[in-house]
Amino acid sequence: MTITDTTAPQATRRLNTSKAMVEAIAQEMRANPEVFYLGEDVGRYGGIFSSTTGLLDEFGPNRVIDTPISETAFLGLAVGAATEGMRPIAELMFADFVGVCLDQVYNHMAKIHFESGGHVRVPMVLTTAVGGGYSDGAQHSQTLWGLFAHLPGMKVVVPALPADAKGLMAAAIRDDSPVVYMFHKGVMGLPWMAKNPRSVDVVPEGEYVVPIGRANVVREGSDVSVVTISLSVHHALDVAEKLAGEGVSVEVLDLRSLVPLDREAILASVAKTGRLVAVDEDYHSFGMSGEVVATVAEHDPGLFRVAPERVTLPDVPIPYAHSLEYAVLPRHDRIEAGIRAVLR
């Protein structure tokens, strides 16, 4: 596998995150006839969140396949096809929908390789849209990456930036283990949803692979470490820029993968700053933010110059009304408050 973790020097072409994701899928489909994409509205529609735009035109309905609304059947189909050596990419339209098909995900996709003693591989990608911020209510706004990451047997990647969306997709398709690829609707650069300017950025052309399990320091700093993932990376970078004007140096670590988790990168950043803010758009308890804090505490609690902060979604279903939803999401104001809390 070609590992190219840095942007090529000449790369200047800019894409939004969804186009970067699609470019990787198309490149892998051209290179490997065993790769195919299936899910709901992934054909003519191009994916509700533009995850497959243009793929049907190039690859046709035998490789870009609209399915019935039968997640158990088509995710299970992907599992079975993967055990026979194909490389399916199966899309679960919203991560919130995993409730109707969780058995195929965690009892089959994730466990077959282990149960077979390594004799049967399941090289598939489960793509799914996550996240809130646009008043879609409690059943269409969750991130749930902590749930997937908690259950052993699947790798979990959550790109925040366009280049990583491309590189992690290529890595996911090539991986011989099942990979859950979670894309936040708010990072895709959709024309019909409020977007951060960071959802459009330089994306390398040609083959580009970002290794799974490696975090990325997207902004270097010396006073405080914000360790986060997905759309919160965009927010954290905004806050870091603002606080730089006050002379506060914020480091932003984009984990990019939750499984495997780059614990070394977390430790290295906190060892440098001594102050940790874990920002997580998933539920507060039993999830990523706690895992980040525990990673440091178990290694050396002396790294903390002050007690760490967690800026998360409280343990409440995500409310519909805009005022309520923005009260619970980890957005700029709460991230800034978290940073100020550890600077006291």
Place this chain on the structure above:
Amino acid sequence: MSSTDSGPGAEVRRGLYETMVLCRTYEEAILREYHADKGPGFDIGKGLVPGEMHLSAGQEPVAAGVCAHLTSDDAVTATHRPHHLAIAHGMDLEAMTAEIFGRVDGLGRGRGGHMHLFDPATHFSCSGIIAEGYPPALGMAFAFQRRGTDRVAVAVTGEGAANQGAFHESLNLAALWRLPVVFVVEDNDWGISVPRSASTAVPSNATRAAAYGIPGERVEDNDVDAVWAAAGRAVARARAGDGPSLLEVHTVRLWGHFEGDAQGYRPELAELPGRDPIPRYAARLTDAGILDAAAIDRMKAAASERVEAAVAFAKASALPDPSDALDFVFA
């Protein structure tokens, strides 16, 4: 092997009997080993073969009749009660038994157990979750179809599974995409302690095939010849590219849901020995002049020799090293 509506010939019938004898001999050996050291009393986690154990005695006609039409290139997905299907599909008995004993030479190096037998050589797998073996079979069939082969996937569940969503989603998708799948339902009358009459709104699950526009057939009376004929039609249809079929077989669970099940809920216990399909079939073949007592004895002896060799292999295989407990999570 060609299938016809006229039923199996003598050679096929001898083979069906031989397969059923091998399956039963195997289950009797596992029964013996399972209970050998569970005491004092019954501790499910103790012994050479620990954990839940779901044995298939009585259901051999399904395995023999269906798998006679398959080669090791065809896939089979089975249930929490998989041994008869694995054996009839040609799984290596030694690797299978070592897995059931939780040993390093097992199919899954001791990670799976008897409900999780995965064999790439025969494209066999099973799942302990009711009806959830159907969806992966769709994917195996999808791969066979896309590669232009005439290979088929056979997906087996019990009658309780026909009330699960996975069952119906799978039938619809397979019919829609004309996937080469044969859906098999082993109706043994009982979902653990709940009779079919208390779980299922229709007398025959085969009628549910009509909802998806595919052929549905029910074989009564655990008749292996009729299973063979019906499975032949379904497999031929799948191989020809004409899509899936649903086959339900009214079979019998001669023993408990799992070992240790006292079956106090079951009024027909006394009549079960009379419903054993193997002596019944032996009598039919003897009457027809296809088998005689000496041939039956030879088959039983040969089966016993193979099974005992597999048990000995399993017992001789090492237990997995605890320091390897975290291996194989990822490829």
